[in-house]
Amino acid sequence: MSTRNDDIIARMLHHRASTLDGGEPVPAPIAMASVYMLPGTIDVPHQYGRFSNPTWDALEESLSILEDAESVAFPSGMAAIASVFTAHLSAGDRVLLPSDGYWTTRAYAEKYIRPHGIEIDYCPTGEYGARDLSGFAMVYIETPSNPGLDICDIAEIAARAKSAGALVVVDNTTMTPLGQRPLDLGADIVLASDTKHVSGHSDVLSGHIASRNSALIGPIREWRKFFGAIPSPFDTWLVYRGLKTLDVRFDRMCATAETIANRLADHPKIAAIRFPGLETHPAHALARRQMTRFGSVLGLTFSDAATAERFIAESRFIVPATSFGGVHTSAERRARWGDQVAEGYVRLSIGCEPADALWSDFASVLNAL
Template sequence: MDPRGKERFAKLLHHRAAMLEKGEPIAPPLVSATTYHLPETEGASHSYGRVSMPTWEAVETQLGILEDAPCVAFPSGMAAISAALMAVLTDRKRLIIPADGYYVTRVFSADFLAAYGVEVIALPTHEMETADLSGGAVVFLETPSNPGLDCCDIALLAQRVRTAGGLLIVDNTTMTALLQRPLDLGADMVVAADTKAPAGHSDILFGHVATRDAALEERVRNWRKLSGAVPGAFEAWLLHRGIETLEVRLERMCASAQIIAERLAAHPAVSNVRYPGLADDPSHELARRQMSGFGFLIGFEMASEDAAETFLSACPLMTQTTSFGGTHTAGERRARWGDNVAPGFIRLSVGVEPVEPLWTAISAALD
């Protein structure tokens, strides 16, 4: 993580203390009230639970420090993604999405947005930088892509989108604001599933939208209020707690991922290892310029579907699950979800286990 990121995180850990009076709790209280005392409506800090809750606001403040931008909280990453798209696909009816990105975004765009007259164009991430952006398109980018881990030059694409009169939304779930700064690189909006690394313990759903454009922020907040896509107070409280250990968890996870990726690349049972931290990875040079860490996700192939499933079942320090970013290392054969990958392709999310016992278990399962 770069020095400014470390400063932001230190500020995050102590920002609440500056607002406290004597005897108040350091950790924010869990407030789940949906109704508030309103003898009159003028000047009330809160009015109704669909509009705002104190515990959401505590998390939005945390996330805002990380993003260096106002943030709007949502009950899942997909709720954040759909809110961002619904906020901008009004007069704009052309949407460019990654064909190799998160499959639920693709399904939502094809099955729902297209039905409302949006022209949906799916392109591989490596083609995004040279895409036809005419017509003021909304470009939705995921970099590194999930699960293939291809990277796209955010600053270059942001400049091209702006010149064409469009808008750029970046899904930054895989990196978080600690490892990649899309808004600093020119993106109009960032979306992320805080379900993953920020929460970190695989026990809540949460998401957020961040933007420095006040008009876009208002549109997103109004969508949340009117659609009712609001997070729960308990989930917000758990996320607040999880974020406070995000930096130390990421440091361990990324360091371990680098070691494991290098060892996987040398193993005879494995091929086509993708990890931006590998010197020969196609995205390595761009990742070095654009990111302050290479992340905790690794992609690789085994000889067949059976070989991949046998490996996943044989490794005692790997959970077989569909998410990533948690404390437990997780592996999944992604072809089962319809991703355009080889039958033996595995997405590996490295957790916080000590790296040598983890590698010993992985190596034994590979052998």
């Protein structure tokens, strides 16, 4: 029987064709335009390139089907995050951020949000469940967190935060809407860096925001128009193109990640492994309930930094790079950026390579460490 995700994916793939007349291109064209014809009236679909663009429309229509919510595209995940803070926080508000989430979110909030009279509090992702949420204007969640892959219960936190009067925002970058659906679990706003899985080919930066509440998504769209943090038509088209294969890529990557995680779990050269799909993950039961897949990112702890670096350098099929969610397996030692993880902690992003090719590469490198 077809699942909700199956239906969403099929509708997303066929949406544009269902609107076309004979002779029109099946894929959306790239509309390189800063100005549009405005003879006499401005009451037309497109007026000026900072306000709207037909290629943005194509991507946003696809994202809106995927999220089952109105979506706004941004030129990066950080532009999306900045828009949420700027459009929905004001002087005197308090916001709760994860202390172990993507570090630039905290750095941005400290540098550009706090000076506007907004109080910022922090909580480790794994402790959100025990945190008193009263008094917050916004509760911001990132689960599984990057890089530590800690998990919190979106539905439980959203219910408590909303009854305390807070807006609930979820950064869903690590899972995509195909792996976890925060809006279905009660979040008000979901956002993501589409630089990762959604575009998927490590050739473009991108992000989006989605919400089912027009009073929340309207100011986000307006912020983009006034601030000018707009995606280029070509970059937008790359994301639109990548999105069509998200399901097959993500499915393959998550399945391979699970296979590799199970094989690595008992390896003597690895001191600890973090993966939501393993029973050793402290929130494995919650991951099973809340996520439809366990993701494609693993956390591996080696005895020290040098051993971790050797694992990355000597593996034939690991690209030594930051970021995750690309078709090539990649990895990096996150302590080099100052993340609060062990010196030997490696964030390993599994790509679309066949699982056995990856495993024989990893196994031979690990055995020689």
